[in-house]
Amino acid sequence: MNRGTLYLLIPVIFWGLSYIAIKIVLGELEPVEMISIRFLLAVPALLGILLFKKINIFPLKNHFEILVGALLIFVHFWVMAVGMQETTASNTAWILTTAPIFIAILGWIVLKEKFTLRQSIGLMVAAFGVIVLMANGSFENLKWLNSRGDYIVLGSCVTWATYTIWIRKIRAVADPLYTTFWMTTFAGLIFVPYTFFTSDVSKFMTLQTDTLVSLIFLGVFCLAIAFWLWSEGLARQNASEVGIYLYVEPLITMVGAWVILSEQITAWLILGAIFITVGVFIAEKSGKTKLMEHDA
Numbered sequence: 001m002n003r004g005t006l007y008l009l010i011p012v013i014f015w016g017l018s019y020i021a022i023k024i025v026l027g028e029l030e031p032v033e034m035i036s037i038r039f040l041l042a043v044p045a046l047l048g049i050l051l052f053k054k055i056n057i058f059p060l061k062n063h064f065e066i067l068v069g070a071l072l073i074f075v076h077f078w079v080m081a082v083g084m085q086e087t088t089a090s091n092t093a094w095i096l097t098t099a100p101i102f103i104a105i106l107g108w109i110v111l112k113e114k115f116t117l118r119q120s121i122g123l124m125v126a127a128f129g130v131i132v133l134m135a136n137g138s139f140e141n142l143k144w145l146n147s148r149g150d151y152i153v154l155g156s157c158v159t160w161a162t163y164t165i166w167i168r169k170i171r172a173v174a175d176p177l178y179t180t181f182w183m184t185t186f187a188g189l190i191f192v193p194y195t196f197f198t199s200d201v202s203k204f205m206t207l208q209t210d211t212l213v214s215l216i217f218l219g220v221f222c223l224a225i226a227f228w229l230w231s232e233g234l235a236r237q238n239a240s241e242v243g244i245y246l247y248v249e250p251l252i253t254m255v256g257a258w259v260i261l262s263e264q265i266t267a268w269l270i271l272g273a274i275f276i277t278v279g280v281f282i283a284e285k286s287g288k289t290k291l292m293e294h295d296a
Helices: 003-025 031-052 063-084 089-096 099-110 117-135 148-173 176-198 201-205 209-236 239-260 267-285
Strands: none
Touching: 003 063, 003 089, 003 209, 003 239, 031 063, 031 176, 031 209, 063 089, 063 148, 063 176, 089 117, 089 148, 089 239, 089 267, 099 117, 099 148, 099 267, 117 148, 117 267, 148 176, 176 209, 239 267
16 A cells, blocks of 8 residues: 555545544534534644644735635534534435535536536436435435434535635645644634633533543544645545545445444435435536545
8 A cells, every 4th residue: 555545545534433523522512612622622733733844834824715714614513513413423424425516516606617417417316315315214304303414414515615615716825734724723713712611611621531532533633634644645646546535434434333323324324325426426527626625
């Protein structure tokens, strides 16, 4: 296994397991509390990586764009976490696999990028897969009250698409690690104080061991180290070879959630996952937006 492959595979494993860690943390903390601690842990880890790579964090450029990006990434994390309070880690991972299609649609609406007939077919196939997954064998499950968490997680695909489109210009002129560090720092400066002012601080002193481990994993490994390794991998692999790694991500979640959280792997889950994968593959291969843009 060459270094480029390893750099891409490790983040995918981390991100696949991140949905499981989120479910564990949400057992004790509210979404805003979890996200704030995640930022608090990620900032020093990202700073250490930047110092190791000798990337200057000053002067700070694109202040407004980075601030808006920080708010968008918080909103994305928050919407996803709220949805995950009422759905499974496996459903979340497969639904979020459709994010590149939402990026392509938003690019078509906002940036006037071409959205082809094949992409439309991919969208319909993936949408059918999401319906199969959410229905789980009964159309009654498609009602808002029965699948509210799934619908909210689907909404987080829109927030991720908005974030991705917004930061494209920044990433074109700045190192991705530099951008991620400052967005995480800005978000932390806003939401960490808010969390400590509005939450019972004593609850953070009595967290269960598995919750603490999951928080460290989410902040240091999934948000900092994984993004660093992913950036290194992208620099070493052809873009056409990258997408396959992220098709593995929800599989890792599904197996991990079955082992760790005792989530069921049903025939409907597998069938929905197949349709989602095929649909995203068709759409991703037919347009400008690549699956590697779904990277966190």
